[in-house]
Amino acid sequence: MLGKPEPVIVQVEINSENDKAQALAERLSLPLIEASSPWLANSIRLRYQDAVLYALSVDPAGAEMAVKADFQQVLSTRRRQQAQGELLIKAVQGRQRQPLFILDATAGMAVDSMVMAAMGHKVLALEQSSVVYEVVQDGLQRAAHAGISLLPDLHQAEAVAWLTINAEQMFDVIYLDPMFAESSKRALPRKNMQLLRRLTEAQTGSETLWSLAKTRARLRVVVKRPLKGGPLAGSPDYSIKGQRIRFDIYQSN
Numbered sequence: 001m002l003g004k005p006e007p008v009i010v011q012v013e014i015n016s017e018n019d020k021a022q023a024l025a026e027r028l029s030l031p032l033i034e035a036s037s038p039w040l041a042n043s044i045r046l047r048y049q050d051a052v053l054y055a056l057s058v059d060p061a062g063a064e065m066a067v068k069a070d071f072q073q074v075l076s077t078r079r080r081q082q083a084q085g086e087l088l089i090k091a092v093q094g095r096q097r098q099p100l101f102i103l104d105a106t107a108g109m110a111v112d113s114m115v116m117a118a119m120g121h122k123v124l125a126l127e128q129s130s131v132v133y134e135v136v137q138d139g140l141q142r143a144a145h146a147g148i149s150l151l152p153d154l155h156q157a158e159a160v161a162w163l164t165i166n167a168e169q170m171f172d173v174i175y176l177d178p179m180f181a182e183s184s185k186r187a188l189p190r191k192n193m194q195l196l197r198r199l200t201e202a203q204t205g206s207e208t209l210w211s212l213a214k215t216r217a218r219l220r221v222v223v224k225r226p227l228k229g230g231p232l233a234g235s236p237d238y239s240i241k242g243q244r245i246r247f248d249i250y251q252s253n
């Protein structure tokens with residue numbers, strides 16, 4: 001279980017793409033600031049630049065770290081991620097070869113959602129953080145304009161609430177990747193993961209989400225875990241292991 005994160009101040013920068021910035025600030029009820037204004041402690045900024053939405057923070061040395069959603073890059077990805085993507089596909093597909101209806105209940109930057117959608121699966125992705133949602137949705141829109149058609153369908157929602165409201169909706173597979181506790185041994189996580197950690201509320205409800213997911217997945221629930229971490233809940237039927245992570249698979253009866 002993660003500790004309570006420090007409250008993060010999120011601000012939207014005004015610049016040449018003023019209309020979009022204003023609309024974003026209004027949608028999220030966030031303050032607009034001049035790009036030149038000094039950085040507040042523990043703050044994150046949203047900035048439109050060249051028609052791309054970035055989330056920015058500063059590192060302890062004062063250097064800006066910018067994160068954007070780039071699904072073209074995800075599709076032409078590096079080798080380690082490719083290997084991880086293959087394991088993910090193996091975990092969610094099992095022996096099925098037909099397209100599946102998958103719920104990614106913890107979408108984050110939607111990299112895993114994208115990998116599953118690119119394999120031809122219909123992916124509904126839920127992300128609770130409105131800031132993360134906006135950054136990812138911006139990337140999805142750019143990907144669609146660039147002609148990529150196999151994309152996840154992203155919604156901003158907390159997954160337990162969404163599944164409760166949409167009580168009749170079943171999925172073939174439900175995929176869960178809640179935030180792991182930080183390993184003290186590891187080097188700093190990638191910058192998009194650092195940003196997600198800062199924006200994410202303390203996640204205490206993952207077991208509840210898992211129990212609910214078990215009742216709504218026709219084939220299986222798949223949970224991403226750190227390689228040496230315990231299972232999120234219960235005993236998985238089997239696991240598929242990568243170098244750093246593993247996928248725990250819970251078959252439906």
Ligand SMILES: C[S@@+](CC[C@H](N)C(=O)[O-])C[C@H]1O[C@@H](n2cnc3c(N)ncnc32)[C@H](O)[C@@H]1O
Nearest residue numbers: 106107108109110111112127128158159177179
């Ligand atoms: C580790 S990240 C997921 C990374 C993702 N698999 C990817 O490929 O980018 C976990 C994300 O799940 C979201 N999340 C956690 N619990 C959630 C819930 N109950 N409903 C919706 N989103 C949730 C967090 O806000 C965070 O962005």
